[in-house]
Amino acid sequence: MSRIITYAQAINEALREEMQANEDVVLLGEDIGSYGGVFKVTKDLFSEFGKDRVIDTPISEAGFVGIGVGAAITGMRPILEIMWIDFTLVAVDQILNQAAKISYMSGGKTKVPLVIRTQGGGGRGNGAQHSQCLEGLFAQFPGIKVVCPSNPYDAKGLLKASIREESPVMFIEHKLLYNMKGEVPVEEYSIPLGKADIKRKGKDVTIVALSSMVNLALKAAEQLEQEGIEAEVIDLRSLVPLDIDSVVNSVRKTNRLVIVQEASTSFGWGAEIAARVQMEAFDELDAPIARVGAKDVPIPYSMELEKETLPQVKDIVNQVRKSLYIYV
Numbered sequence: 001m002s003r004i005i006t007y008a009q010a011i012n013e014a015l016r017e018e019m020q021a022n023e024d025v026v027l028l029g030e031d032i033g034s035y036g037g038v039f040k041v042t043k044d045l046f047s048e049f050g051k052d053r054v055i056d057t058p059i060s061e062a063g064f065v066g067i068g069v070g071a072a073i074t075g076m077r078p079i080l081e082i083m084w085i086d087f088t089l090v091a092v093d094q095i096l097n098q099a100a101k102i103s104y105m106s107g108g109k110t111k112v113p114l115v116i117r118t119q120g121g122g123g124r125g126n127g128a129q130h131s132q133c134l135e136g137l138f139a140q141f142p143g144i145k146v147v148c149p150s151n152p153y154d155a156k157g158l159l160k161a162s163i164r165e166e167s168p169v170m171f172i173e174h175k176l177l178y179n180m181k182g183e184v185p186v187e188e189y190s191i192p193l194g195k196a197d198i199k200r201k202g203k204d205v206t207i208v209a210l211s212s213m214v215n216l217a218l219k220a221a222e223q224l225e226q227e228g229i230e231a232e233v234i235d236l237r238s239l240v241p242l243d244i245d246s247v248v249n250s251v252r253k254t255n256r257l258v259i260v261q262e263a264s265t266s267f268g269w270g271a272e273i274a275a276r277v278q279m280e281a282f283d284e285l286d287a288p289i290a291r292v293g294a295k296d297v298p299i300p301y302s303m304e305l306e307k308e309t310l311p312q313v314k315d316i317v318n319q320v321r322k323s324l325y326i327y328v
Contacts, residue, residue, distance in 0.1 A: 029081030085120035100143030128298035157191030194241025202232035265293030
């Protein structure tokens with residue numbers, strides 16, 4: 001049985017259920033207690049679980065991420081909330097030099113079951129220091145998993161799986177998705193990490209996207225359908241692990257690939273997808289692999305300029321048309 005809830009409520013449910021099931025699960029972060037978080041994702045958890053398990057921290061990401069790493073390696077399952085992904089950069093040493101590497105450096109004897117929840121992306125006019133998409137940065141460092149859900153159902157299922165992992169997970173939510181509504185089962189479920197999902201089937205072109213860009217890709221596919229173009233939309237769900245097989249199998253069917261990322265196009269994760277498909281399915285391609293992404297500038301504060309900087313539905317539609325008709 002399912003009901004309609006928001007993306008934020010789905011994450012809240014995942015946190016509550018995992019805390020109820022395992023007393024070693026604790027939350028740490030800025031304003032996550034009685035305030036319920038800046039996006040109200042941790043609403044009511046403080047009153048249910050108390051100050052020993054829902055812990056408000058000072059504005060010191062380096063400090064409480066360090067505490068989280070220590071708690072994880074000593075047997076707890078901390079879930080940290082970093083209010084904006086931009087501020088993970090002040091805790092890079094703790095995340096990428098400590099959490100990501102401790103298991104390897106201990107020969108696998110030390111586990112780091114740590115989840116870092118944070119939100120990224122633009123679309124709200126929050127400016128250059130509160131609108132970045134840094135998922136590609138974290139994906140470059142072995143030892144840490146990177147998960148980016150695009151809808152309420154995936155958000156709950158992927159978060160529950162992430163909390164149960166024995167290795168650190170960057171769980172990146174998108175600020176524009178918190179009020180998105182969708183069907184979420186009442187029954188217990190989780191979604192294994194590293195399994196992409198075909199959100200829409202098609203035969204003419206494959207569109208690969210992540211997080212909020214999945215929803216733009218689906219809107220683009222609806223427009224393209226009016227022109228007789230059937231686009232297949234693949235939601236990667238996670239960058240690490242990466243389900244490249246699902247992408248390659250789709251490209252072998254459609255013979256064209258358009259990659260949509262909200263991060264700047266240059267040096268983004270889309271280039272990795274393009275390279276892998278080029279290596280594994282070159283003979284199947286009937287057009288060059290195309291990428292749609294943000295312009296290579298800091299995100300403007302002006303909403304109108306921000307729209308011109310970030311990918312829009314029309315950009316995806318135009319790129320698909322170009323890919324289909326490039327040799328016509």
